[in-house]
C-alpha cells in the first residue's frame with residue numbers, strides 16, 4: 001500500500017487504536033478490515049479519496065482509501081537497519097560492528113553531552129517549542145541573531161517543513177544527483193515533481209544546465225549539499241553565487257561542513273533572502289538520537 005504500511009509502528013499517519021474490538025463504521029456499512037491489535041487509520045486530513053471510493057456505499061472502504069492518492073503511488077522508503085537488528089542478523093555484538101551506511105559519527109557525542117543528558121531536570125515536561133535557549137546559544141556561536149534561526153528535529157523534518165511551506169502540489173524542485181536522497185523522497189511526499197540536473201563527472205554542479213532547468217521548468221527551489229553526500233565535493237563561491245542569482249529558493253545543506261575545514265555559508269543569509277542554510281548536530285556532535293538540526297535564513301522565513 002504505497003509508502004505507508006499498516007502494520008508499521010513508525011508511520012506518522014497511523015495511530016494505535018484504543019478501540020480494538022470496534023470496526024470502523026461509515027453510514028450504513030461496516031468497513032474496517034483491520035482486526036485485533038493491528039493498527040488503524042483513525043484520522044486523515046482529506047476525505048476526498050474516501051468519498052471517491054465509497055461511491056454511494058457500493059464499494060468496500062479499505063485502509064488505502066484514506067491515504068492521499070499521490071502517496072499511494074510512492075515506492076516505500078528503504079530505511080537503514082539499526083544496530084540491534086544488524087547484530088542479530090550478523091550474529092555479532094553491536095560494539096563489534098563498524099556501521100557506515102548512514103554516515104553516523106562513529107565516536108559518538110563528547111562526554112559533556114552524555115553527562116548533560118543524564119542530568120535533564122524536567123524530561124517529563126514538553127520542551128520549549130521555540131527553543132529559546134538553544135537559539136540564543138546558536139546565535140552567540142554563529143554571530144547571527146536568533147530570529148534568523150529555526151530549530152527542528154533532524155534535517156528530514158526541516159527539509160519536509162520547507163517543502164510544506166513553499167510547494168503547492170505540482171510545483172517542482174531541482175535535485176542534483178548523486179546526492180542525499182531525502183530531497184527527492186520528501187518532494188514526492190509533498191506532491192512535487194523533481195527536475196534532476198546530474199552533477200558532472202567530477203561531481204561538481206552543472207550550473208549551465210541548472211540555469212536552463214530553472215528557466216524552462218520554473219521550479220520553486222533547489223536543494224544543494226556542500227560537502228556533498230556521497231562524494232564530499234564542495235560547491236565553490238562562484239557557482240553558489242550564480243545559483244543565488246536565479247529566481248529560485250536555494251536550500252544549502254551543510255550537514256558535513258565541520259569536516260571540510262571551510263567556513264559555513266550561514267552568514268550569507270543576510271545578503272541573500274532566497275537562501276536557507278541547514279546545519280545539524282547529528283554528524284559534528286554524534287547526536288543523532290536527539291536529531292537536532294538548525295536552519296539559518298532571512299528572518300521572514302522563521303515562522
Ligand SMILES: Cc1ncc(COP(=O)(O)O)c(C=O)c1O
Nearest residue numbers: 154155156180229255280282293
Ligand atoms: C546531506 C545530509 N543532510 C542531512 C542528513 C541528515 O541529518 P539529520 O541527522 O539532522 O536528519 C544527512 C544524513 O545522512 C545527510 O547526508
